[in-house]
Amino acid sequence: MALIHDGNTAVLCVAGSKVSVGQMAFLIRRTSGIVCVAITSERAKGLDLSPQAILPFDPMRPVFTESVDAAVGVTTGISAADRVATVKVLASPEGRPRDLAEPGHVFPVVVHPNGVLGRAKHAEASWDLVALAGCGDGAVFATVMNDDGSVSDRTSWSKLAAEFAFPTLSITEVVKERLIGHLELEEVETTSVEIRGVRLRAQVFETATGEGVLLRYGDANGYGEVFVHRTCTVGDILGSDGCSCHEELHASIDRIIEIGAGTLVQLPSGTVGGCGRLGDQDLSGSSNFQAAG
Numbered sequence: 468m469a470l471i472h473d474g475n476t477a478v479l480c481v482a483g484s485k486v487s488v489g490q491m492a493f494l495i496r497r498t499s500g501i502v503c504v505a506i507t508s509e510r511a512k513g514l515d516l517s518p519q520a521i522l523p524f525d526p527m528r529p530v531f532t533e534s535v536d537a538a539v540g541v542t543t544g545i546s547a548a549d550r551v552a553t554v555k556v557l558a559s560p561e562g563r564p565r566d567l568a569e570p571g572h573v574f575p576v577v578v579h580p581n582g583v584l585g586r587a588k589h590a591e592a593s594w595d596l597v598a599l600a601g602c603g604d605g606a607v608f609a610t611v612m613n614d615d616g617s618v619s620d621r622t623s624w625s626k627l628a629a630e631f632a633f634p635t636l637s638i639t640e641v642v643k644e645r646l647i648g649h650l651e652l653e654e655v656e657t658t659s660v661e662i663r664g665v666r667l668r669a670q671v672f673e674t675a676t677g678e679g680v681l682l683r684y685g686d687a688n689g690y691g692e693v694f695v696h697r698t699c700t701v702g703d704i705l706g707s708d709g710c711s712c713h714e715e716l717h718a719s720i721d722r723i724i725e726i727g728a729g730t731l732v733q734l735p736s737g738t739v740g741g742c743g744r745l746g747d748q749d750l751s752g753s754s755n756f757q758a759a760g
Contacts, residue, residue, distance in 0.1 A: 468493075469634040470624060471592045471641070476610060477624040479633070480593040483558030483605030491554075491607075492547040497627065498609035502550055503529075503574045504557045505594035505606040511577050514557070515564035518577065529576045529590050536571030544572045558605030583642045584734060587695050592641040599644060639693050642732065663724055677735030682720070685728025692729040694719035 468481045468490055479497065481490055483504055494502060511518075516532035536544035537552040544553065553573040556562040579585035582595040593606035611619040611627060619627070628635045657670045660682070670681040679698075696719060702712030716733075723729030 469596065469636060470611070470628045471589060471596065471608070471636050471638065472621070472624065473589065473638050475621065476589075476618055477621075478589045478593060478608040478610050480596060480606055480608040482597045482600065482602035483554045483607050484603045486551055486554055486607050488548045488551050491551050494607070494609050495547060495550075497611060499612050500609070501574060502554075502572070502607060502609050503531075503576050503590065504554055505576050505578050505590045505597075505608060506557060506604055507594075508577050508580060510557070510604050511575065514562060514567060514575075516567075516575055516577075529588065530578075532575045532577060534570045534572065534574050535567045536569075536573065538566050538568045544568075554605065554607055558603060560604070581697075582645060583638060584645055584695060584732075585697065587638050587642060587693070589638070592636075592638045595641050595645060596636065642693065642695065662720055665724055667720075667723075679735050680731075680733040682723075682731040682733060683729070684723050692723065692726060693732065694723070694729070695732045695734065697734045 468479055470477050471480050472478075479494055481494070491502070511532055516535070519531045519533060535553060535557070536549065537556050540552050541549035543549065550573055553567070553571060556566045557573070557575060576590045578591045578594045582598075583591045585591070589608060589610075590606075593608040594604075597603070597606040611624045613619050613623055625635075627633070657668065659666050660669050661667075665684065668683045670683070672679050672681065696712075696716050699710060699712035701707040702710040703716055707713075716731075719731050723731060
């Protein structure tokens, strides 16, 4: 089990294929009790899970499907053992739609197809961490809470992690691992550019889908507040009114300059347009999160 945070809130995360009844019981006691499982869109389709309606749609919000229980081998579905049984169905490549019942006590969340590089949130970070560990599809996660029912802040979840010796990672660190260790990143050159009257360091790197840029300002030894942006040709370059990519890109740069330190990770689109889409859901634009430490 690990703790993943965005600098403010945190989740406890464990691989769906590995979770035990004891771990699930701990998760239920020390979190909101809303047990989520991060899965891919392919897995959701294979299990015939329909997304809940999100009105209005927000590309940075989690994409929940209908809640589920295992169809067999459970009682009410709410116990730790029952929820583990449900998670095993979601995480197993052998799981089929007939193995699940709706509604239930476990909440699948469909992650962005590019993981934290497409949406830098707890669900994607949990899924990426489990995938990087070679533990297959399905990452169980839940938000850490205080005894009084409030959401745990940095002070509180840091104490929890220390007490139980949980590995602690920021979403920033997951992004860095994806970028540096798993995208065939190769540095091309490092230079500086002037934007809004200030100098920013620009590190150009190669990935499997083209060139990207790490644009950094402030502390040379840290990343500060990090924004992830996927290049959109029609929005970033042509300034199309059809998407908000151009505005979001420059808003990210303005924010980095305003706070005095930060990093913009500009990723290649891999497509002509650049806007990532999952069905009718627009997943383009910048996503930001607070760096660790």
